[in-house]
Amino acid sequence: MKRQASESATIQELVCPIPLQPNEQIVLGHGSGGRLMHRLIEGLFLPAFDNPVLRAGNDAGRVAIGNDTPMAVSTDSHVVWPLFFPGGDIGRLAVCGTVNDVSMLGADPRYLTASFILEEGVQTDLLRKVVESMQAAAAEAGVDIIAGDTKVVEKGKADGLYITTSGFGPILPGSEIGGNKAQPGDRVILSGTVGDHGIAVLSARGELGFTAQVRSDVAPLNQLVRAMLAASDGIHVLRDPTRGGLATSLNEIARASQVGIVLEEGSIPVRPAVQSACEMLGFDPLYVANEGKLIAIVEEQHTEIVMEAMRGERYGEESTIIGAVTDEPPGRVLMKTLIGSHRVVDELSGEMLPRIC
Amino acid sequence: MKYVDEFRDPDLAKATLAEIRRTATRPWVLMEICGGQTHSIMRYGIDQLLPEEVELVHGPGCPVCVTPLEQIDKALEIASRPGVIFASYGDMLRVPGSGKDLFAVRAAGGDVRVVYSPLDAVQLAQQYPQREVVFFAIGFETTAPANAMAVEQARTLGLENFSVLVSHARVPPAMHAILSSPECRVQGFLAAGHVCAVMGYWEYKPVADQYRVPIVVTGFEPTDILQGVLMTVRQLEEGRADVENAYARAVVHEGNVSAQQLIDRVFMVCERKWRGIGNIPSSGWCLRPEYSKYDAELRFAVEQIASQESQVCVSGQILQGLMRPTDCPAFGSQCTPEAPLGATMVSSEGACAAYYRYGDARTVAASMVGEV
Numbered sequence: 001m002k003r004q005a006s007e008s009a010t011i012q013e014l015v016c017p018i019p020l021q022p023n024e025q026i027v028l029g030h031g032s033g034g035r036l037m038h039r040l041i042e043g044l045f046l047p048a049f050d051n052p053v054l055r056a057g058n059d060a061g062r063v064a065i066g067n068d069t070p071m072a073v074s075t076d077s078h079v080v081w082p083l084f085f086p087g088g089d090i091g092r093l094a095v096c097g098t099v100n101d102v103s104m105l106g107a108d109p110r111y112l113t114a115s116f117i118l119e120e121g122v123q124t125d126l127l128r129k130v131v132e133s134m135q136a137a138a139a140e141a142g143v144d145i146i147a148g149d150t151k152v153v154e155k156g157k158a159d160g161l162y163i164t165t166s167g168f169g170p171i172l173p174g175s176e177i178g179g180n181k182a183q184p185g186d187r188v189i190l191s192g193t194v195g196d197h198g199i200a201v202l203s204a205r206g207e208l209g210f211t212a213q214v215r216s217d218v219a220p221l222n223q224l225v226r227a228m229l230a231a232s233d234g235i236h237v238l239r240d241p242t243r244g245g246l247a248t249s250l251n252e253i254a255r256a257s258q259v260g261i262v263l264e265e266g267s268i269p270v271r272p273a274v275q276s277a278c279e280m281l282g283f284d285p286l287y288v289a290n291e292g293k294l295i296a297i298v299e300e301q302h303t304e305i306v307m308e309a310m311r312g313e314r315y316g317e318e319s320t321i322i323g324a325v326t327d328e329p330p331g332r333v334l335m336k337t338l339i340g341s342h343r344v345v346d347e348l349s350g351e352m353l354p355r356i357c
Numbered sequence: 358m359k360y361v362d363e364f365r366d367p368d369l370a371k372a373t374l375a376e377i378r379r380t381a382t383r384p385w386v387l388m389e390i391c392g393g394q395t396h397s398i399m400r401y402g403i404d405q406l407l408p409e410e411v412e413l414v415h416g417p418g419c420p421v422c423v424t425p426l427e428q429i430d431k432a433l434e435i436a437s438r439p440g441v442i443f444a445s446y447g448d449m450l451r452v453p454g455s456g457k458d459l460f461a462v463r464a465a466g467g468d469v470r471v472v473y474s475p476l477d478a479v480q481l482a483q484q485y486p487q488r489e490v491v492f493f494a495i496g497f498e499t500t501a502p503a504n505a506m507a508v509e510q511a512r513t514l515g516l517e518n519f520s521v522l523v524s525h526a527r528v529p530p531a532m533h534a535i536l537s538s539p540e541c542r543v544q545g546f547l548a549a550g551h552v553c554a555v556m557g558y559w560e561y562k563p564v565a566d567q568y569r570v571p572i573v574v575t576g577f578e579p580t581d582i583l584q585g586v587l588m589t590v591r592q593l594e595e596g597r598a599d600v601e602n603a604y605a606r607a608v609v610h611e612g613n614v615s616a617q618q619l620i621d622r623v624f625m626v627c628e629r630k631w632r633g634i635g636n637i638p639s640s641g642w643c644l645r646p647e648y649s650k651y652d653a654e655l656r657f658a659v660e661q662i663a664s665q666e667s668q669v670c671v672s673g674q675i676l677q678g679l680m681r682p683t684d685c686p687a688f689g690s691q692c693t694p695e696a697p698l699g700a701t702m703v704s705s706e707g708a709c710a711a712y713y714r715y716g717d718a719r720t721v722a723a724s725m726v727g728e729v
Contacts, residue, residue: 027460029695036695208473279361281473332716339370339579341402344716 033243033289034348057256058179059101059239062171072107074098075166083130083160085204087196087215088291090163091133096220096291097242098167099141103225104238104294106175112138112167115149119158127161134163141220143167172229181236182257186325187303189296191224191310192217192318194246195274198288203277212277219292224313231309234302239295244348247286249295250333251347258330263323263345265337287348297325364578365401373583374406381410381590386542388535388678389585390528391549392419392706393577399715401579411590414542414678415711417531417631418549420496420524421448421704422676425630426664428495428524429454435491435522435657436462436469442485444478445493447471451694452703455664475500475507475521482511482519491653494521498552501525501642502616505623508644508651520653523643526629528552529560530640535677536568543678545589547575547582550604557612561600569598576604623648632700633666633673670699675708682712689713 029036046054053061060074076097083090095112102109114134118127138145145165200216202208221240228235237257241249246268254261270278270285278285292315298306303321310316333345363369389395395415398404404413417423433454436443443459450459450469463469468488472478478492494504504521511519528549535541548561553574561572571592575585585603592599602608620642629641644652654660669687674680682688682701692698694710701707 025461025464027464029460039695207477275361337401338365338367339374339401339403339406340367341405343400343402344714346714346716 031243032348034248037244038347056178056180057252058105060105060107062105062178069170071168072102072105072109072171073166073168074101075164076101077162077164079159079162080201081159082201082204083126085201085216087200088218089130089133090161091130092137093216093218093291094163094165095134095137095141095143095145096218098165099143099220099222100240100291100294102167102169103220103222104177104240105171106177106225106229106235106238107169107171108226109141109143109167109169109222111146111169112143112165113147113149114145115164116151117158117162117164118150118152119160120152120155122160130161130163137220141222143169143222172226174233175229175235177235177238178256179237179239179253180256180258182253182259182261182297182325183236183299184259184325184327185300186236186297187300187321188250188261188263188323188325189298189303189307189310189319190246190268190322191221191294191296191316192292193269193271193274194241194290194293195270195278195283195285195288197242197291198245198283199274199277201289202281208277208281210277210280212273214271214273214277217290217292219315221292221294221315224294224310224316227309227313227316228296228306232298232302232306234299235296235306236299237295237297241290241293241295243289245285245287245289246295247284247333247345248347250345253295253297254333255331257325260326260329260331261323261333262326262342263333263335265335267320267322269318269320286345361578364576364580366580369580370583373580373587377411377583377587377590378408380587380594381408382594384410384412385544385590385593386412386414387545387547387586387589388414388416388543389547389575389582390416390418390532391547391552391577392416392422392704392708392711393551394547394549394575394582395419395708396706396711396715397577397579397582399711402715403579403582407586411586413586414681415675415708416535416546416678417634417676418497418528418552419676419701419704419706419708420500420526421452422672422700422707423526423631423634424449424452424495424524424700425632426454426666427630427662428522430662430664431654431657431659432493432522433457433459433462434659434662435653436467437465438489438657440488442468442470442481442488442490443493444470444472444475444481444490446473446495448704448706449493449495451697452700453697475504476510479507479510479514479516479519482516483514486518488518489656490519491657492519492521493524495524497526497528497549498556498620499549499554501620501624502555502613505619508623508648509619511651512648520651520656521644522653523624524629525624525642526631527626527640527642528556529564530637531631531634532561532564534634534637534640536564536570538677540677540679543570545571545593546573547585547589548572548600550574550576550581550607553602553604553608553612555613555616557610558600558602558608559610559612565598565600571598572600574600574602574604574608576607631676633670633676635673667698672699672701672707672709675701682709685709
């Protein structure tokens with residue numbers, strides 16, 4: 001099949017980026033974390049900003065100034081609607097999103113900055129609640145919010161409020177973690193159930209005609225990552241499967257590392273309420289967003305020790321092995337189904353759920 | 358999950374597969390009518406596990422795929438008008454018309470909204486009395502009752518600002534069209550379970566009798582599909598051509614009679630065009646004259662729009678089971694879910710999208726070392 005050739009290309013190989021159609025406009029799918037967004041990054045942002053750090057294609061950039069300890073730096077904007085949903089709110093999400101992106105490079109996030117875009121007319125009480133929730137999440141993660149910015153736009157020019165956070169912290173000694181480090185033979189560990197956040201937010205929008213009893217999993221994962229790195233130096237990849245879900249994150253890893261990933265269908269944990277909601281809506285939980293889960297790709301002989309460290313942590317209690325890394329087919333994710341066949345697990349292609357983070 | 362896990366049970370699936378292998382002694386070509394079944398087959402890799410005697414070809418039962426290009430262009434035209442709220446099921450937003458899709462209309466400022474039920478569109482009309490609310494009423498017999506209900510409700514509520522762009526299709530006439538084609542290879546059908554939940558299966562007896570083909574009403578989970586395949590193959594091997602029900606937990610012979618009455622009150626049978634196939638007599642439903650004030654085509658005077666299909670796209674042959682998606686030279690290169698040439702690549706029920714998303718399972722599986 002022809003598409004395998006183009007899809008297995010790494011970002012590095014795309015020195016001559018695919019041009020966007022000149023009259024193409026931005027559609028919601030460009031923000032869904034799937035293939036459309038990758039096209040936008042590869043076709044527009046990367047050629048404009050091109051540098052080796054960005055080209056590594058991780059959720060955080062790895063930098064070192066002089067001989068100092070290398071740092072991980074990341075930034076993340078949050079436009080979720082509704083602002084409050086079961087299990088979290090835009091404030092907690094804004095802190096956890098960036099803390100997690102920094103952590104996934106094997107770093108220890110220390111400081112955050114926060115920018116607010118407020119729509120004229122937003123109640124100060126509402127903003128206070130959001131800010132208090134941010135501080136609670138920052139305290140839980142052990143990070144300080146050290147700088148910020150506030151802008152107000154006319155009524156109708158934004159939807160309540162948007163928050164952008166940036167974060168940084170030192171890369172933990174000895175950790176060599178990146179999306180391109182997966183090796184054949186490695187095991188794939190998932191820290192818990194998938195799809196909770198996306199379904200919780202969608203259900204909170206009140207448009208479904210039913211309410212799912214699901215809480216968002218939004219949580220800071222830096223303590224979990226610290227415990228994992230303290231237990232083992234055999235961790236090759238860490239990734240939090242947010243927009244685009246587990247399937248899209250695994251595809252990114254498979255492509256960047258030029259390996260295959262084979263999942264076992266029965267092994268991926270999904271809460272019954274999430275499963276039911278997905279069945280009813282025609283969604284696949286593998287593509288639904290998470291905000292408090294991570295994928296770890298680990299050397300086979302370190303699997304047990306990493307799993308043990310994860311299960312000892314609050315946000316890793318339900319950790320489980322979901323598959324393995326293989327030689328073939330490079331750049332692809334496969335699922336071994338319960339009835340014994342194989343199928344391709346592709347990345348998300350366009351929009352699935354609107355504004356969930 | 359209850360009522361789902363039982364029908365994905367690996368042991369039951371393997372036992373049914375073994376029974377199919379024992380039963381099939383000659384090559385048989387079966388068509389699953391419904392796009393939902395095509396996706397289950399690809400998703401669970403059922404086609405990889407069937408014995409080589411049994412070939413599944415994918416039928417035209419994807420409502421998004423068979424909606425003619427003209428209707429999409431009419432939708433784009435109406436949705437672009439100022440003051441209109443255009444409500445649609447999500448799948449239709451990505452279907453390309455002659456120049457663009459509904460996403461593009463929305464990005465350019467059109468008010469296009471995804472709804473989960475046509476009654477949500479009626480609610481929008483109540484909520485915005487100054488705006489024209491148009492619902493894109495597409496689908497097979499499955500969505501027709503709810504769409505009819507929406508029109509009825511708009512009438513009861515006296516809504517003047519609600520209309521529907523209708524593109525309804527009926528399965529039995531499409532089966533006639535497929536079976537009377539000289540190129541037809543189909544020897545047995547898995548009928549679409551959800552369609553039969555509404556319509557029952559009394560309509561299929563004349564089809565089975567006229568063409569001597571077995572028809573088995575089939576569900577959507579892996580064990581449902583395998584059971585449907587087994588019952589069809591058994592009939593073929595025994596030389597029978599009956600209508601049987603392998604989806605008794607959802608389907609009865611008469612179907613849902615009150616739903617059928619509701620459809621009949623609002624819609625009447627008419628000829629319609631199927632994208633990629635052409636006109637099929639009696640294969641559609643359109644609004645009865647007494648409901649014509651709810652007809653968006655008349656309200657927005659778009660009846661005259663005519664459209665030109667892509668020259669490359671072979672979705673017509675694919676929808677009739679004459680070609681496989683991977684036989685198309687554009688598959689995966691010129692035509693992908695992000696830049697689809699035809700509707701079979703767009704819809705979550707389209708055969709091309711299923712092949713693209715889940716891979717040509719045999720090819721991929723063949724690359725797995727010793728694990729097939």
